[in-house]
Amino acid sequence: MSTLFSKIYDPIMRPFEKKRLGNLRERLISHQEGTILEVGSGTGTNFSYYKNAEKVVAIEPNASMRNQSLSKMKRADVPVELVDASGEHLPFDDNTFDAAIGTLVLCTIPNPNRALQEIRRVCIPGVPILFIEHVRVDRPFPGRIQDWLTPFWKRLSDGCHLNRNTLNLIKQNGFQVERIEKYYKDILLVVEAKNGK
Template sequence: MGNLFPRVYDMAMLPLERTKFNKIRKALVSKASGRVLEIGSGTGINFPYYRNASQVDAIEPNPVMNKRSNKRIESSRIPIQPYLMKAEKLPFADSTFDSVVATLVFCTIPEPVKAIQEIQRVGKPGAKILLFEHVRMNQKLLGKAQDLLTPTWKKICHLNRNTLELLTQANVSIKKIDRHFKGLFLTIECLNEK
């Protein structure tokens, strides 16, 4: 990903963020409460939407994106502590967080099962797990197109990752699923069941 992706990310997302993505993020992130872990915080696009959090620990493995989030951290009403790290190995103690947020990030995580296991470990029993992700589509032709494009795209994003299935296998309690853009994007609300 290097330096190019972070530079282009906010600009590329801007048209989507001004439309439905903005509403989806705001509605989902505002449900996070207490001490919050944000996985793959990127440029801090979710930071303005935290309303009920007492603190946000934001992890991001890309140093350029992490640096670009500083402006949003400075203007946030909630204390936000950024960390330069990956989701597969978190330095936090067991049962630390009341809520975990991940938006449009699971397609980029090299080992998503390990990341989910870490979320479960650092989340308190009953912690909210709130995700907004794109997934492999159920429509045969579109799903096949995602499968064909994934080998080319996978350095940036696994277009055909089935994050919902990974969560089901991890034994989290899925409470609500909303489908957007004909099922290409999902908001998933879960509870941590340890």
């Protein structure tokens, strides 16, 4: 990711965070307990929502994003360990985590299938696996627009795919989807799943 994108990310996202995303993050994250894996922690937006975790291990491969998250990490209510790692290569033992959380991350990971397999590996069987993701809309016209825009958008937004069918990826990689909520005309999904291994 470019340094420029990481610097403008928080200001661009602020209106969405105030309108709805912040509430979704809080509801999904605040009651999670134990040692939590956060995949693609970005600028640390989720850190303030952890209230009951014993510890959060947050991976983020982009140095600029990690640096921006340091102040939020220090203000967090629970211990946060920030790790330089990619989702496709998690440097943790099998069955380490009590939950995993990813918010607006699977759109940018180059190999999301590999990342999802890694999440399964490092999480204990049956634990919560939680996502907030934007996805390709399952309607012809808006879906085609997302397909058309994606090559340009990826260049502007450092690899973000507007047209990934993330819900199918989650299901295909062995997670048991228990609840799905749709927002913004089905573009944004909240997915609550369990580690199905």
